Amino acid sequence: MNQNLHDTIFFYKFVPLHNNQKHEIMIQERESFSSKFGIIAAAAGSAIGLGNIWRFPYLAGENGGGAFLIVYLIAILAIGIPAMLSELIIGRKARSNPYRAFKSLAPKQAWFIIGIMGIGAAFLILAFYTTVAGWTLEYIFVSASNGLAGKSTTDLNTMFDGFISSDIRPVLWQLLFMFLTAFIVLGGIQKGIEKASKILMPVLFVIVILLIIRSLSLPNASKGLSFFFNADFSKMNADVIVQAIGQAAFSLSIGMGTMITYGSYIKKHENLTSTAIQVSITDTLFAILAGVMIFPAVFAYGFQPNEGPDLVFKVLPVIFQQMSGGYFFGLAFFILLSIAALTSTISVLEVVVAYFSEEFKITRKKATLYSSILISIFGVFCTLSFGSLSDVTIFNLTIFGLFEYTSANILLPLGALFIVLFIGWKLGKSFIKNQLNNEGSLKSPFANTLIFMIKFIVPLALTVVFMYQLGLIKL
Ligand code: TRP
Numbered sequence: 001m002n003q004n005l006h007d008t009i010f011f012y013k014f015v016p017l018h019n020n021q022k023h024e025i026m027i028q029e030r031e032s033f034s035s036k037f038g039i040i041a042a043a044a045g046s047a048i049g050l051g052n053i054w055r056f057p058y059l060a061g062e063n064g065g066g067a068f069l070i071v072y073l074i075a076i077l078a079i080g081i082p083a084m085l086s087e088l089i090i091g092r093k094a095r096s097n098p099y100r101a102f103k104s105l106a107p108k109q110a111w112f113i114i115g116i117m118g119i120g121a122a123f124l125i126l127a128f129y130t131t132v133a134g135w136t137l138e139y140i141f142v143s144a145s146n147g148l149a150g151k152s153t154t155d156l157n158t159m160f161d162g163f164i165s166s167d168i169r170p171v172l173w174q175l176l177f178m179f180l181t182a183f184i185v186l187g188g189i190q191k192g193i194e195k196a197s198k199i200l201m202p203v204l205f206v207i208v209i210l211l212i213i214r215s216l217s218l219p220n221a222s223k224g225l226s227f228f229f230n231a232d233f234s235k236m237n238a239d240v241i242v243q244a245i246g247q248a249a250f251s252l253s254i255g256m257g258t259m260i261t262y263g264s265y266i267k268k269h270e271n272l273t274s275t276a277i278q279v280s281i282t283d284t285l286f287a288i289l290a291g292v293m294i295f296p297a298v299f300a301y302g303f304q305p306n307e308g309p310d311l312v313f314k315v316l317p318v319i320f321q322q323m324s325g326g327y328f329f330g331l332a333f334f335i336l337l338s339i340a341a342l343t344s345t346i347s348v349l350e351v352v353v354a355y356f357s358e359e360f361k362i363t364r365k366k367a368t369l370y371s372s373i374l375i376s377i378f379g380v381f382c383t384l385s386f387g388s389l390s391d392v393t394i395f396n397l398t399i400f401g402l403f404e405y406t407s408a409n410i411l412l413p414l415g416a417l418f419i420v421l422f423i424g425w426k427l428g429k430s431f432i433k434n435q436l437n438n439e440g441s442l443k444s445p446f447a448n449t450l451i452f453m454i455k456f457i458v459p460l461a462l463t464v465v466f467m468y469q470l471g472l473i474k475l
Contacts (some may be wrong), residue, residue: 010117032359033194035266040278042347043253047283048201050132051251053208053337053389056287056313057294059247061305064235069407071241075248079461083416083452085276085422089435091263098257099352104428114418118256122352123410126345128403130181133341134173134383135313136334136343138163143330148321153301156317160310165387174383175337175376181345182372185353186365187474200343204336208289211316211333212233214323215296218350221235224295226304228268230261238468245465246409255412258347261354273436273444290363297380309400317435338417378403412468417462424455 033039080294094101097117106112142148148156164170249255266272294312295431297319298305307314320330349371357367385392385399394402423432432451436444444450466474 016105018218023462033267036270036275036421037198038194039262039266039270040282041201042194042265042343043199043259043275043279044282045194045340045343046253046258046262046347047251047279048343049284049340050136050337051247051344052283052286053290053340054132054309055338056247056251057290058307058309059309060228060291060293060418061298061307061311063243064232065295065305066229066231067233067236068240068244069228069288070231071236071244072248072287073284076246076252077355079245079416079458080248080254081276081280082361082450082458083249083420084259084280085272085450086247086390086420086454087257087259088263088266088272088276088433089417090258092270093435094260095264097264097358098260098351098354099359100424101260103267109426110416111305111422111426114415114422115257117411117415117418119352119355121407121415122348123378124403124407124411125177125377126181126348126375127321128176128382128400128407129196129341129345129348130375131381131383131386131400132176132309133177133338133345134175136171136174136338136341137177138169139313139317139334140331140338143317143320143327143334145372146327147331148317149327151317151321153318156321157314160206160313160317165390167384168386170383171380172384173380177342177345178372178376178379179343181349182368184342184346185349186368187367192341200336200339204340205286205289207329207332207336208286208293212289212293212453213328214329215300215319215438218296218300220300221296224299224305225292227299228291228295238474240329242409242465242469245461246413249412249416250408251287252280253347254282255415256348257351257415261351262347269438269441271438271442271444273446319334339383346350360432400449413462413465417459417466420454420458424451424459429455 056072060072090101090105091098096102096104097115098118099112102111102115147159151159181278216225253259263272266275293316295301295305298307298311300316301315302316303311303315305311316333317330320326320333322399323329334364347369352371352375353364356362356371357364360367362370381389382400382403386399389399392399397405429451432454433447434440436442436447436450464473
């Protein structure tokens with residue numbers, strides 16, 4: 001059956017009559033992005049987020065700087081790009097939410113479990129991600145009310161520690177952020193967020209460049225750069241490799257179905273190979289720029305690069321309140337950081353909402369409401385794990401740490417592994433080739449290399465990572 005027709009019938013079946021109009025809009029929305037730039041902006045909007053500007057710098061800081069960067073770049077190339085491509089292919093072919101995509105491409109088989117696992121990962125990711133996104137809202141508020149000015153480094157540190165360990169404020173900001181996310185998912189993404197990200201991502205880029213210029217002009221800036229670009233391989237161990245692979249998956253938004261969902265909006269004639277490569281390059285560029293922005297400042301102001309998750313929140317305010325125009329730059333930075341986070345949280349929530357609304361036959365409105373409430377409950381526990389619940393530890397991690405570690409280092413790589421196995425071995429070489437070449441109307445020069453990576457390199461690398469994590473092998 002024609003797939004569009006199938007979608008249409010599918011939606012009409014479950015939608016109450018009075019709501020038809022809304023759902024007609026929804027069907028149109030599902031159809032496709034408006035242009036190649038629209039695809040890149042939306043997918044890069046998902047990929048570029050706190051993962052680049054908050055998480056990457058602190059992981060690099062903890063794991064040997066340049067050494068981490070090198071492993072990270074290899075992971076992006078060897079694992080990230082083939083895995084992203086696999087997701088886009090699945091999505092565009094099936095034109096549906098990830099769960100249904102596996103069901104329709106492999107009927108009566110267990111592959112749909114990958115889709116379910118992705119929903120679980122989405123919950124964990126949104127829970128801890130909105131904690132940090134909430135912090136960015138607090139810092140918009142503080143910057144706007146000139147709360148950074150005239151404070152010493154110690155004051156700013158104390159301020160941050162006091163804020164995240166309190167019980168009410170961070171939770172309220174988190175709920176507000178979740179509300180914003182839900183609001184946009186509810187109101188339609190492409191006209192709002194696709195358009196917004198086309199404008200805001202370039203602005204984010206400009207602000208990052210300005211901050212880099214300022215950061216590089218600080219005393220001792222070169223120390224920070226050499227930390228970031230000179231690889232200290234004495235810090236290198238299997239753990240660093242695991243973290244780098246997890247971060248590559250996290251940063252590219254792969255392993256849980258986000259790119260399957262976005263792939264389902266991509267038209268048949270678009271070149272998926274170049275899409276995956278362009279999105280990955282843009283995302284990686286932003287991570288590197290974030291490092292170049294942050295590490296010189298870290299060293300200039302006597303911080304340690306292994307500060308952990310609060311690196312960005314403690315270090316950048318110090319720079320802002322010292323630099324000329326800092327009020328403006330600080331405010332702009334946190335606004336744009338929130339927006340980068342928002343274009344990412346939307347892409348995660350969208351996966352859950354699409355799944356719930358289509359599979360449980362409820363309206364998009366209800367699906368958004370229920371899933372946001374459920375996720376918020378998880379989220380509040382994450383936020384409180386910096387305060388009242390900081391004593392609650394599981395495997396030596398706080399709730400926040402557990403969610404972050406489990407999703408990024410276990411669920412996403414596992415999801416990515418199953419996805420490449422599915423496409424590489426279940427659907428097979430000629431299927432992939434056909435998709436990369438758009439059924440013959442295009443010639444993808446890297447097709448054979450990519451297929452080789454999808455079938456062998458990615459599964460091998462990810463399997464080794466898991467055997468290591470389970471303690472089955474020692475590296
Ligand atoms: N990639 C985003 C970031 O780096 C976060 C994100 C959005 C994500 N969608 C995802 C992570 C899907 C994993 C899976 O901030």
